Amino acid sequence: MKHSKLIGVDLGGSNVRVGLVKNKRIAALEARSISPRAKQGFILNEICDTIAAVFEPDVSTIGIGVPGTVDMKGGIVHMAHNLPTWRSVPIKRILERRFGVPTFVNNDANCFALGELHFGLGKGYRHLIGLIVGTGLGAGVVIDGKLYSGNNGGAGEIGAMPYRKKTFEYYCSGRFFEREFGIDAATLQVRADNGDRRAQKMFAAFGDDFSEVIMTLLYAYDPEIVVLGGSVSKAYPYFEKQMREKLRTFGFQKSLEKLVIARTQKPNIAVLGAAVLCLDNR
Numbered sequence: 534m535k536h537s538k539l540i541g542v543d544l545g546g547s548n549v550r551v552g553l554v555k556n557k558r559i560a561a562l563e564a565r566s567i568s569p570r571a572k573q574g575f576i577l578n579e580i581c582d583t584i585a586a587v588f589e590p591d592v593s594t595i596g597i598g599v600p601g602t603v604d605m606k607g608g609i610v611h612m613a614h615n616l617p618t619w620r621s622v623p624i625k626r627i628l629e630r631r632f633g634v635p636t637f638v639n640n641d642a643n644c645f646a647l648g649e650l651h652f653g654l655g656k657g658y659r660h661l662i663g664l665i666v667g668t669g670l671g672a673g674v675v676i677d678g679k680l681y682s683g684n685n686g687g688a689g690e691i692g693a694m695p696y697r698k699k700t701f702e703y704y705c706s707g708r709f710f711e712r713e714f715g716i717d718a719a720t721l722q723v724r725a726d727n728g729d730r731r732a733q734k735m736f737a738a739f740g741d742d743f744s745e746v747i748m749t750l751l752y753a754y755d756p757e758i759v760v761l762g763g764s765v766s767k768a769y770p771y772f773e774k775q776m777r778e779k780l781r782t783f784g785f786q787k788s789l790e791k792l793v794i795a796r797t798q799k800p801n802i803a804v805l806g807a808a809v810l811c812l813d814n815r
Contacts, residue, residue: 541808546615646673648806740775
């Protein structure tokens with residue numbers, strides 16, 4: 534990968550970010566809004582135009598992370614969150630025809646985990662979880678230094694796991710604050726940053742349930758490090774203390790003592806992770 538030029542694409546529900554990656558760094562970055570309710574073809578053209586803005590003739594591969602379920606081998610997006618017209622989109626075939634280079638497709642949380650493994654806080658670790666805490670809740674799983682996506686790309690969908698008659702995502706994502714307090718997490722964090730004690734207590738309440746997510750990941754995967762990403766993770770200092778207090782009930786405290794939990798420190802890490810999907814498909 535040292536001398537290769539790679540393209541990484543991070544597709545969101547309302548925007549797309551594309552990076553030209555050279556020598557493990559983003560040499561050029563293009564970020565544009567997309568039209569989430571437009572027809573498939575229109576959105577695909579928006580994505581292709583964004584890629585074309587940074588594409589160079591000697592690019593070797595394209596990798597794209599999508600917020601939804603994918604057929605990784607066929608490169609088909611079964612569905613994408615917040616893109617209602619996206620059903621069974623053969624994006625691998627479309628991009629390969631447009632740009633003439635091999636293309637790899639995976640879930641955005643998996644790309645986040647892969648980015649942390651190769652470029653971020655996960656460097657030097659073999660067992661890693663990249664946990665995205667935002668409007669939803671999802672995870673990418675790295676086992677023995679290799680991304681584990683499962684049979685259908687669904688490994689790490691912890692947000693869909695049953696919890697308290699609902700799901701983890703119901704209690705442990707940005708939806709928690711809007712439902713319980715009628716406020717979004719970003720606005721609440723501004724108040725907490727300005728010393729609002731009530732706002733800080735709201736985040737502490739979030740930490741109670743969030744500790745259950747961490748314990749579930751520990752029981753299921755026993756990672757060395759959990760890296761937090763997503764909009765809600767920016768408020769981690771406000772819910773970390775309560776989370777760790779509840780983690781005292783975890784059954785294997787020796788494992789917990791070795792665990793590193795930290796918030797991502799590198800911008801556009803999912804773009805970098807998408808760019809190196811080729812490494813995970815060798």
